Amino acid sequence: xxxxxxxxxxxxxxxxxxxxxxxxxxxxxxxxxxxxxxxxxxxxxxxxxxxxxxxxxxxxxxxxxxxxxxxxxxxxxxxxxxxxxxxxxxxxxxxxxxxxxxxxxxxxxxxxxx
Numbered sequence: 001x002x003x004x005x006x007x008x009x010x011x012x013x014x015x016x017x018x019x020x021x022x023x024x025x026x027x028x029x030x031x032x033x034x035x036x037x038x039x040x041x042x043x044x045x046x047x048x049x050x051x052x053x054x055x056x057x058x059x060x061x062x063x064x065x066x067x068x069x070x071x072x073x074x075x076x077x078x079x080x081x082x083x084x085x086x087x088x089x090x091x092x093x094x095x096x097x098x099x100x101x102x103x104x105x106x107x108x109x110x111x112x113x114x
Contacts, residue, residue: 005052014049021053021112025066031103035072038106039079050112057083059113060090066097066107076106 006013015022026049028041050056067076073094090110099107 019114021055023110025107025109027107035075035105039076042108043083055112055114058088062111063090063092064109065094070096
């Protein structure tokens, strides 16, 4: 069985299948002016979606992070490290990429066990 959370004609914010939770790339819709602000907002969204899916950050398996500028890697990591709390860190990749809107600085997608 497949369960979709917050779906629309284009995409779902989360999909649950086979005991795994797949989140789409999460952004900060308010487009805060800093990597710190956007990362915090995104991680809050991820917490909420994982909770709706019956999971949590302690069950993360993988994460993909896109930054528009790798010079902001340490800034993003400061927020990420505080959020992850030094435990249950997922496999993770971070790359530099142009995002869908010029004011977006960070996008994060995660996969978790349910």
